[in-house]
Amino acid sequence: MTEGSDLVTISALSPNHVGAYLRTRGWRDAGPFGANGRLYSKVIADEVQELVLPTRTSLTDFTKRMSELAEDLARAEDRPTSAVIFDLTLTAFDVIRVRSRDADEYGSVRFSDDVQLFEEAQNLLVASARAASSDVPRRVWKGRRPESIIEYLQRVRLGQTEKSSFSLTVLSPYAFEPSTEARQQRTLFSKDAFGRRITLKFADALNAIEVALADAVTDPIPAFDRTIEAGVSADLCEALGNLADNEGGVELSVSWSPAKPVSDAVVRLSLTPREGAILKEVARVFASAEPTNTRIEGIITQISEDPRTFDGSTTIEAAVEGRLRRVQVKFNPDDRNALIEAFRGRMPIAVEGELTSEGNRLKLNNPHRLNVLDED
Numbered sequence: 001m002t003e004g005s006d007l008v009t010i011s012a013l014s015p016n017h018v019g020a021y022l023r024t025r026g027w028r029d030a031g032p033f034g035a036n037g038r039l040y041s042k043v044i045a046d047e048v049q050e051l052v053l054p055t056r057t058s059l060t061d062f063t064k065r066m067s068e069l070a071e072d073l074a075r076a077e078d079r080p081t082s083a084v085i086f087d088l089t090l091t092a093f094d095v096i097r098v099r100s101r102d103a104d105e106y107g108s109v110r111f112s113d114d115v116q117l118f119e120e121a122q123n124l125l126v127a128s129a130r131a132a133s134s135d136v137p138r139r140v141w142k143g144r145r146p147e148s149i150i151e152y153l154q155r156v157r158l159g160q161t162e163k164s165s166f167s168l169t170v171l172s173p174y175a176f177e178p179s180t181e182a183r184q185q186r187t188l189f190s191k192d193a194f195g196r197r198i199t200l201k202f203a204d205a206l207n208a209i210e211v212a213l214a215d216a217v218t219d220p221i222p223a224f225d226r227t228i229e230a231g232v233s234a235d236l237c238e239a240l241g242n243l244a245d246n247e248g249g250v251e252l253s254v255s256w257s258p259a260k261p262v263s264d265a266v267v268r269l270s271l272t273p274r275e276g277a278i279l280k281e282v283a284r285v286f287a288s289a290e291p292t293n294t295r296i297e298g299i300i301t302q303i304s305e306d307p308r309t310f311d312g313s314t315t316i317e318a319a320v321e322g323r324l325r326r327v328q329v330k331f332n333p334d335d336r337n338a339l340i341e342a343f344r345g346r347m348p349i350a351v352e353g354e355l356t357s358e359g360n361r362l363k364l365n366n367p368h369r370l371n372v373l374d375e376d
Helices: 005-011 015-024 062-077 081-089 111-132 147-155 181-189 194-215 220-225 234-243 273-288 333-345
Strands: 028-032 037-044 047-054 093-100 166-173 250-255 267-271 294-303 313-320 323-330 349-358 361-372
Touching (some): 005 062, 005 081, 015 062, 015 081, 062 081, 111 194, 111 234, 194 250, 194 267, 234 250, 267 273, 294 323, 294 333, 294 361, 313 349, 323 349, 333 361
Parallel strands (some): 323 361
Antiparallel strands (some): 028 037, 037 047, 093 250, 250 267, 313 323, 349 361
């Protein structure tokens, strides 16, 4: 009989996620079972096994029914109930593990290393989220974090530390979509939800870094220049370099939600302190190679006010080198409300970025530090 803290865990399970988990493990949805359940079946050892999934969390006996499903599933798969419950808790998440190889035989690390592990793990997520939310790959990310990334970080959870090691388990909600207007840009990038795009980008970056390190015989920069499209940036390399900066290095992995797996394979990357030093050098070169930051002030003369078509594109009339020029800027969609207010009120704005010219046209890339100015 399931009891104790497992019951609290079970009460928080989502019927949709558990149903998806069952289907990926070969259980067939056999249709409704009563008013508040669905029947799942599977042939195991020439015998038909059946499970009943409660479909409404508002049921007074929801926890009891979900507990019975976990126990029946454990018997059918000949596994401990606790292992089944643990798998079910992961159905809503992709899992990123960051394991310090500097832990002692008790699985502990120095307090300062513990703090750094948390900080750099968050930096990895932010760098991957930046890459996943942009249609333009960059060597380094500047400016404030978009609201969509802040919302995402608030939904990320930390799992239990594994025994006999010091491992940070980061639970990334694969189905997460921001409540901001940035979600309207989803189809521009991928059919996947924002949460899944982040873990996909992080996994791609880890694979690209492994290849680049193998190719970086003398000068690592040419090899790492080819990784930018995969989401590798100065921010990501700096965080990985800091994590590997100890006697044992660091191991990272990405595994997929059992409810919606990308594949059965786990993406892994092990870094030695020497490789960490290479990544820090790559981060330094990438950051120094970025264009010079420029600040412009002006009036928005063209913008789409329709939230369904707004993609951040604007035209600003600004003073550049002593004369008025039209500058094209593509802002983050999170800035829409401030931009529309400035456009309607004819209020000047200030923004920073990398000013480039394409023929007779000026363009401000990587806009950040947007401010709506007083009319004076």
